[in-house]
Amino acid sequence: MSNKILILFAHPLLEKSRIHKALIRRARNVMGVHVHDLYEHYPIFNIDIHFEQKQLLKYDLIIWQHPVYWYSIPPLLKQWIDMVLEFGWAYGKDGNKLQDKYLMQVFSSGxxxxxxxxxxxxxxxxxxxxYCHEQTASLCKMEYLPPFVIHGTHLLRDEQIEQEAINYERILHQLVNSAIDMEELKSMLYINDWEPKIKK
Ligand SMILES: Cc1cc2nc3c(=O)[nH]c(=O)nc-3n(C[C@H](O)[C@H](O)[C@H](O)COP(=O)(O)O)c2cc1C
Structure with missing residues (x-):
């Protein structure tokens, strides 16, 4: 069995990015992963709710990938959450469209x-x-997986960033191929702590 992965990528300053540029380049190599760049699609925040909802239905694992800004997510990703995760669709009575899908965050911090x-x-x-995103996943009956994190971005040399991007690509491969035991994974703080282990 394999998982289809949708990366919802939100970076307000991509032209200045070192970390996410490298991560996204690697993520695009992985078959079964689709990268959807929110700032490219919606520079004036006019999110196409119908398109976004239809797209979500096709995937098993949704990733929110973003830099950490003021201890939080960038504004377009918040707008996406506010607009797309509608009552009666994502949560509430009969709001079951995301049920049993996985949600994971990929973020970096200075x-x-x-x-x-x-x-x-x-x-x-x-x-x-x-934590509010973990609870959002729960409200939408999704399973929240431990985030992939990169700390101390300002101090990282180019080759360290490339190594992180390679690790990310490997984890994406394993997630696509269901090679990670999700139950075991849930006990970890970050998915970075995952030791490559193939399920028997
Ligand atoms: C407006 C702004 C707010 C930020 N807020 C935080 C923060 O709250 N905590 C933190 O550790 N780093 C913070 N940073 C640092 C970014 O998280 C860091 O530069 C980014 O993750 C690096 O990724 P990139 O190279 O893809 O841009 C902030 C940066 C900016 C520009």
């Missing part, structure tokens, strides 16, 4: 990992800042 700890400046793991 802050290094140690500032996103209990004793660090930001007091908690970055994943905890994204």
């Amino acid at each position: 802050g290094p990992m140690h500032v996103y700890t209990e004793t660090g400046r930001n007091k908690r793991p970055l994943r905890e800042y994204m």
Whole structure:
């Protein structure tokens, strides 16, 4: 069995990007993965709700990929959530269209990992800042998978970024090929901690 993956990509400053440019380039190599660049499609935020909903139905795993801005997601992705995940479609009575699909976030932060700890400046793991999205998935009866994260982006050398992008491509391959045990995965904080292991 294989999973079809839709990456909803939201980067307001792609021309200045180092991390996501590299990640997206690698993601486009993976068969079974479709990249949908939201800022390219909707530069004036006029989201085509019908198109987005129809597209979602075709995929098993939805990825929200974005840089972290002010401890949160970029505004176009928030707009996408507000417009596309409608009552009666995504949630609420008879709102079952996303039921049993997976949701995963892929994000990067300027802050290094140690500032996103209990004793660090930001007091908690970055994943905890994204908790509302975990709950959104639950409301839509989706399963939230541990995020793929890249911390300390400003300090990364080009070859380190390329290595992260290779890791991302490998994980996408494994997700497409159902080579990851989703139950085991759910106990992890980040999917980066996944040890490549082929399901028996
Ligand atoms: C407007 C803005 C807000 C940001 N807010 C945060 C933040 O809250 N926490 C953080 O760790 N990094 C923050 N950053 C750093 C970005 O997350 C980082 O530059 C980005 O993930 C790098 O990816 P890229 O090379 O693809 O742009 C911010 C950057 C910008 C431009």
